[in-house]
Amino acid sequence: MNDDQKILLIKRYMDRTLTDQEESDFFTWYHDVSAEEFHQLVQRAADDGLPLVYEEASPAFLTQLSDRLTAMDNEQKGGTVRKISRLWWAAAAVLVLAAGTWVVLQRPTLRQEVTVNIPVQDIAPGRNGAVLTLADGSQVTLDSLGNGQIGNQNGSRLILQNGSLKYDAANAATASYNTIHTPASRQFKLVLPDGSAVWLNAESAIRYPTAFNGADRTVEISGEAYFEVVPDATRPFRVKIDNKATIDVLGTDFNINAYKDELSIRATLLSGRVKVNTTSGEAVLQPGQQAAIRETIQVNNQINTGQVTAWKDGIFNFDELGVEEVMRQLARWYDIEVVYEKNVPDIRFYGEIGRNLSLSQVLEGLKLSGVNFRIEEDKRLVVLP
The missing domain is CATH 2.60.120.1440 (Jelly Rolls)
Structure with a gap:
């Protein structure tokens, strides 16, 4: 596909007019596209009049995209190594398209490609x-x-x-x-x-x-x-x-x-x-x-x-929030206990992520800002220095 065809698929995905073949083409491309290329095409789509439809970023809509991409990335299961990048995009993609900007948890660079270990004791969202x-x-x-x-x-x-x-x-x-x-x-x-x-x-x-x-x-x-x-x-x-x-x-x-x-x-x-x-x-x-x-x-x-109201729309908005405030939100939504191994890291987060993701998937995005975590038994999250 050329760039014009990709931009057309982005637009049609947003207004839900993809044909079956176009939907297949969209997810196949989206699964493998680099962060930089995707960002550039979204910006061009926005310049071409991509509608601003933030209200479309409902939990059900985000879940649909997440489920499709999870299935495509699911060759390895159960606590083994897998890519989190597509899952992260799945939660942010609608926000990216709706706002015409790239939603990340670290400024000023684009979202990074990361390969992570999903722990066996992962915790499902609320x-x-x-x-x-x-x-x-x-x-x-x-x-x-x-x-x-x-x-x-x-x-x-x-x-x-x-x-x-x-x-x-x-x-x-x-x-x-x-x-x-x-x-x-x-x-x-x-x-x-x-x-x-x-x-x-x-x-x-x-x-x-x-x-x-x-x-x-x-x-x-x-x-x-x-x-x-x-x-x-x-x-x-x-x-x-x-x-x-x-x-x-x-x-x-x-x-x-x-x-x-x-x-x-x-x-x-x-x-x-x-x-x-x-x-x-x-x-x-x-x-x-x-x-x-x-x-x-x-x-x-x-x-x-x-x-303020992001939670009602199925989104965590961590823009300019400190570690403790973010951890309080996660504790309520995932029903976890948060402890700090040493001092509370003096770091502020940026960006948005869907509340429909598992705890480990959300944490992988937060790690891009320099904070590390460990999920332990009995739903205990340890914030590392």
Whole structure:
């Protein structure tokens, strides 16, 4: 194939119009192409009008590419030597094409070709799932159920559909309270009785009524959650965070990171308008701003909102993050214990990688920045000096 034909395949791959033969040609070429050539052709495709479709970088889309390339690289299995480069591209490829740039974990060079040992004790990525606690205290493991109605609480129907839980409160007589908790290595989507959507990251929880019958719509969270709130000027939406802060909303999109092991509670506004309230004061946020809540509220205007919400789209965004912050994200998603053999390396990472990859595959990319790791038994990750 000449370069024009390769660029055409890249474009058609992005808009999913490849024929069977073109798909075969694309994966065959993609499997063997060098990093430099691929980078150059992506840049040319972007210059020729490659559509910017970041939203296409869904976990399912990334998994499809990863699975195809894994099969092609799978001549050697089970803890033996294999190439990680194609697997790494599989997680980053859609982001590369969508942004028109080369996604790497090391600047300023292109991604390197590396041959690695995949340890026997590799750890699979997290997945969709959660535990629902009903008003009577009984618990339901949601990732073990199929689609359909799974309960009825005072007239509110609980419907599980394609991995998310929805409440139909049209015939609700009274409201009771439910809680959804995501263990480590799980995430989950909830649709509240008013139609507002909530995505829970790993090790997070939300408590909410089964019907919004009062003057406001109040929920309580811990951990990390992304909200898309349905506007209702007559009933403000309110989020309580670990008895430390409250966010008042009319209708907007925002993310809250309130993990106990983070330095501060962070509320980031994507669209609309919210007011952050604490015992020490309040702040009104505009889109693109973030409130960091400690003893006081500090508003930051220089926020990469794509990085904040990357987890919801199935991506780790490690751009300019230090080792400890990255390790906290990995610990939640892979349900691992992280220990440091000596001091914490003074290194910052760059780039993005899919959350659908195994732990060892993610670590291989991080190694390009000069940090080494060892996976031990009992899901223990040792960070080496």
